[in-house]
Amino acid sequence: MSDKTTQGNVCLTPGAVVGIVGGGQLGRMMAIAASRLGFFTAVLSPDVNAPAVQVSHRHIQGEYDNRRALSELTERADVVTYELEQIPLEGMQWVAENAYLAPNIHALDVSQDRVKEKAFLNSNGVPTTAWKECRNVADVETALSEFACDSILKVAFGGYDGKGQAKILRDAGASDIAEIWDRLSHGQEMVTILEATVDFDCEISVVVARDKAGNVVPYDPVRNHHENHILATTIVPAGIDPAIGEKAQTLAKTVASALEYVGVMCLEMFVTTDGELLANEIAPRPHNSGHWTLDACFTDQFEQHIRAICGLPLGSGQRFADATMQNILGTEREKVGLHFPNHNARVHLYGKEEWRPGRKMGHVTILDRLLCDPAA
Structure with a gap:
């Protein structure tokens, strides 16, 4: 077994290399956060112009089960993470045997298979439909x-x-x-x-970070609105009973601990009409419904992920403003410019070339009530 598999026992220092499997927008924002903290990034992606590749220090071109590409990634990286869960498990198992992989292979295995996912949730006391x-x-x-x-x-x-x-x-x-x-x-x-099916009042999610020592930092619960099965809007605060919000955070922390998770993950849930919480899905990575943290939290979900997998102390997940995050889809190119005159709007575009229906091209976060001064 490679010595790199024990890399998780140390705190990485500036100049270390973070390997990212996947070239999408989540990998892009991971790479930007890693660079800000002084780390280099190597991105494995079959697409030479993928969003994450555009902002990384090195691109390793290959499919996600290409052993040559995976070998190069493990040789270069001090830690390997992934920005999508729909990747061949066998290849990632090989990575875990030859490098430090965070989140672990168990989290990937559970989240790839809905049967395993539901059984895992129920066996750990997390209710589902x-x-x-x-x-x-x-x-x-x-x-x-x-x-x-x-x-x-x-x-x-x-x-x-x-x-x-x-x-x-x-x-x-x-x-x-x-x-x-x-x-x-x-x-x-x-x-x-x-x-x-269940009668539900709203859909919510909780993004949570967990480090190697088992410390857990949850973000505020958010309310999600989907259109055509694609997340359209995320609102924080979620406008739910505080007791339900605390329980939602507890459930997310329970899942992270049961997975022995390292990194940032998300638990999506339903709030039923009678006030119960039912878990829907686990996302073993930073999540679309956590993008608002880039502009409204002391430590955003991407920096938090890099901190966790690199052995750095977790930052504060405290929110300093109310926020509404809206996805920008491929049919909304002409609307992007409308956000710039709004001084409370923060536009994030992902560098994708082809604007097509249903494709997530970026997002905008609109800040509302300021809760405290982040510069204080």
């Missing part, structure tokens, strides 16, 4: 009958932003279910989960 693993149409029929309500069928692997899922009405017939199954499976064998 009712769900069943389904491997064929008959399984779906049985689960739907048991739930006796409209339900959501989701592929266990690979779905995001509403992809790989479909709603099934409680009175759907066998032919309707079979049609949905065929549409999602594309004629291949498939593992899915069926989730019972």
